[in-house]
Amino acid sequence: MAEPLLSVEGLTVRLPGPNGPVTVVDGVDFTVDAGEIFGVAGESGSGKTMTFLSLLRLLPAGATVHGEARFSGQNLLTAPAGELRRIRGRQIAMVFQDPMTSLHPMLSIGRQLTDHLRTHLGVNRRSARARAAELLDEVRIPDPSGALRAYPHQFSGGMRQRIAIAVALACRPRLIVADEPTTALDVTVQAGVLHLLDRLRRDHGVAVALITHDLGVMSALADRVSVFYAGRIVESGTRADVLRDPGHPYTDALIGALSHTGALRPLPGSAPGAAERPGGCAFHPRCRYATERCAADDQTLVPISPGHLLACAENPLTRPRKAVAP
Numbered sequence: 001m002a003e004p005l006l007s008v009e010g011l012t013v014r015l016p017g018p019n020g021p022v023t024v025v026d027g028v029d030f031t032v033d034a035g036e037i038f039g040v041a042g043e044s045g046s047g048k049t050m051t052f053l054s055l056l057r058l059l060p061a062g063a064t065v066h067g068e069a070r071f072s073g074q075n076l077l078t079a080p081a082g083e084l085r086r087i088r089g090r091q092i093a094m095v096f097q098d099p100m101t102s103l104h105p106m107l108s109i110g111r112q113l114t115d116h117l118r119t120h121l122g123v124n125r126r127s128a129r130a131r132a133a134e135l136l137d138e139v140r141i142p143d144p145s146g147a148l149r150a151y152p153h154q155f156s157g158g159m160r161q162r163i164a165i166a167v168a169l170a171c172r173p174r175l176i177v178a179d180e181p182t183t184a185l186d187v188t189v190q191a192g193v194l195h196l197l198d199r200l201r202r203d204h205g206v207a208v209a210l211i212t213h214d215l216g217v218m219s220a221l222a223d224r225v226s227v228f229y230a231g232r233i234v235e236s237g238t239r240a241d242v243l244r245d246p247g248h249p250y251t252d253a254l255i256g257a258l259s260h261t262g263a264l265r266p267l268p269g270s271a272p273g274a275a276e277r278p279g280g281c282a283f284h285p286r287c288r289y290a291t292e293r294c295a296a297d298d299q300t301l302v303p304i305s306p307g308h309l310l311a312c313a314e315n316p317l318t319r320p321r322k323a324v325a326p
């Protein structure tokens, strides 16, 4: 089997807090294969963003990171700063919830794209301009040459997100980290942006780490999914394993929160913040299957079928059908 494009082991992130360091990502393991869409699911505050910011070494000041993260032969956590800047610009690109995070409001779209292409690829102005128009066409912006002369505020939210994706694509990255890329968009516009990410992966073989609290978004495109809860992964597997045959009561509750109409019903209770993470399984206070053992024992991810990993001592949902011999 080919090496994964990205392989993360034992990733732990601590951020400074008023009462000392707080563990916001706690021993996370996952891989992303070339050309796949890897879904990262979980409620707000579960550590999804911090996980990926730590890989790119973009954490707030005072943060500490432990573990290993190999990307195409390089160790992201120990690579020299210059090397990491090259990886960030050219091999791993990020798309954020708010496209204005990556777009400068005062510069034309053409200027932003060509500057980026010239800095990272060293091409001349003229070829950068031509390539910029191609990129806008690639993300289906109508009238690319007109769009190059326009400014971000002249576009709708959905179009701006397409432009941010064009910026991300400019250097032909091997991985795009898309952090809640459609959360700020109307539902009708969301589908177009997601379809775009899917097409880019098919046409260019770029892998996408799709971070979202919205399982509906996930169920449309992810090849594999990991579910985060309070800084840990509680379930991982193929989209079918996790979303159609969930093993973790938390995954099941998230799916249940999506009603038939696709509208989100809130899950009762709220996810614990990093500082107030309960002992044992962190989900136990909200879990209707919880037993004493769930409060007492730390849970680790174990396979319940090939490639489907679960961190749940009781395993109430799949045990009768899928348990594998210890």
Ligand SMILES: Nc1ncnc2c1ncn2[C@@H]1O[C@H](COP(=O)(O)OP(=O)(O)O)[C@@H](O)[C@H]1O
Pocket: 015, 016, 024, 042, 043, 044, 045, 046, 047, 048, 049, 050, 051, 060, 273, 274, 275
């Ligand atoms: N700048 C920060 N300083 C301290 N704690 C933070 C900071 N940003 C986020 N956190 C905390 O880190 C945890 C994980 O946050 P985050 O990775 O942003 O979650 P997610 O992306 O899953 O919503 C949360 O408990 C959040 O409160």
Ligand SMILES: [Mg+2]
Pocket: 045, 048, 049, 050, 179
């Ligand atoms: Mg986030």
